[in-house]
Amino acid sequence: MAGNFWQSSHYQQWVLDKQDLIRERQYDLAVLTDEEYQKIFIFFSSIIQTLGEQLKLRMQVIATATVYFKRFYARNSLKCVDPLLLAPTCVFLASKVEEFGVISNSRLISTCQTVVKNKFSYAYTQEFPYRTNHILECEFYLLENLDCCLIVYQPYRPLLQLLGDIGPDDQSLLALAWKVVNDSLRTDVCLLYPPFQIAVGCLVIACVIQQRD
Numbered sequence: 018m019a020g021n022f023w024q025s026s027h028y029q030q031w032v033l034d035k036q037d038l039i040r041e042r043q044y045d046l047a048v049l050t051d052e053e054y055q056k057i058f059i060f061f062s063s064i065i066q067t068l069g070e071q072l073k074l075r076m077q078v079i080a081t082a083t084v085y086f087k088r089f090y091a092r093n094s095l096k097c098v099d100p101l102l103l104a105p106t107c108v109f110l111a112s113k114v115e116e117f118g119v120i121s122n123s124r125l126i127s128t129c130q131t132v133v134k135n136k137f138s139y140a141y142t143q144e145f146p147y148r149t150n151h152i153l154e155c156e157f158y159l160l161e162n163l164d165c166c167l168i169v170y171q172p173y174r175p176l177l178q179l180l181g182d183i184g185p186d187d188q189s190l191l192a193l194a195w196k197v198v199n200d201s202l203r204t205d206v207c208l209l210y211p212p213f214q215i216a217v218g219c220l221v222i223a224c225v226i227q228q229r230d
Contacts, residue, residue: 022211026166031088033208044094055204060140061086061100062203067136068108071128074117076199081169082111083202089162091208098155102147105129106155114167122149172198172216179220194223 022028039046045054062083069079085107089098105125112120126149133145160167176198180191197219201207206215224230 022170022213025168025170026164027168027170028211030164030166031208032211033091035205035209038091038205038208041092045096057095057100058087058090059203061104064101064104064132064137065108067132068105068128071132072108072112072120072124074108074112075115077171077173078108078111078115078117080171080173080199080202081115082107084169084171084207085111085159085163087205087208089159092162098158101133101141101145102151102155103159105147106152106159109152110156110159110167114169122152125149125152170212172201172212172219175213175216176220179216190220190223190227190229193226194220197222 042054049057065082065086066079069076069082082104086100086103089103089107090100109120109125112118126145126147129147130145133141173195176194177191180187180194183190194216198215201215201219206218210218
């Protein structure tokens with residue numbers, strides 16, 4: 018993505034301090050263990066990814082939607098908005114911001130119904146309960162909570178730049194590091210570190226896995 022990260026709202030407002038993040042979660046952590054809390058976010062990251070795949074979205078859109086989801090709950094309790102409503106709302110907004118094109122309301126709702134029924138019925142025994150008006154209302158609430166800071170810098174570009182310096186033909190290392198970046202979206206790192214640091218960390222992990230020097 019073009020632009021200066023250090024002058025962006027991403028850097029100025031959304032690289033958070035870990036202690037502040039923990040403090041914001043105290044309401045939820047009064048009833049959940051930290052492990053349970055993290056498992057909830059892994060679960061809904063999976064829902065966002067599955068929705069994105071079913072809608073044939075680019076990984077950039079899925080990643081941005083996941084970051085929106087995590088940013089919202091970095092400043093709000095899980096009780097504030099049902100995560101099952103917020104997840105598709107984040108996908109809907111991210112598809113517009115990343116210039117993928119607006120997903121039709123009917124297609125989004127039908128995809129949510131299919132995904133919940135076929136992929137996550139072990140967690141939801143009833144059908145997806147929300148409709149277009151709920152998504153649109155939630156979108157305004159999401160925008161307000163994000164302070165309209167919608168541009169998200171992802172680690173993919175700095176990862177490609179790093180690998181270009183190492184060796185542009187190293188496709189196996191690129192594929193593994195890319196997967197590690199994708200997996201990192203299920204953690205808090207996108208809230209705590211700049212994307213270039215995440216890219217470096219994911220590349221180091223990939224090198225360790227492949228036993229590279």
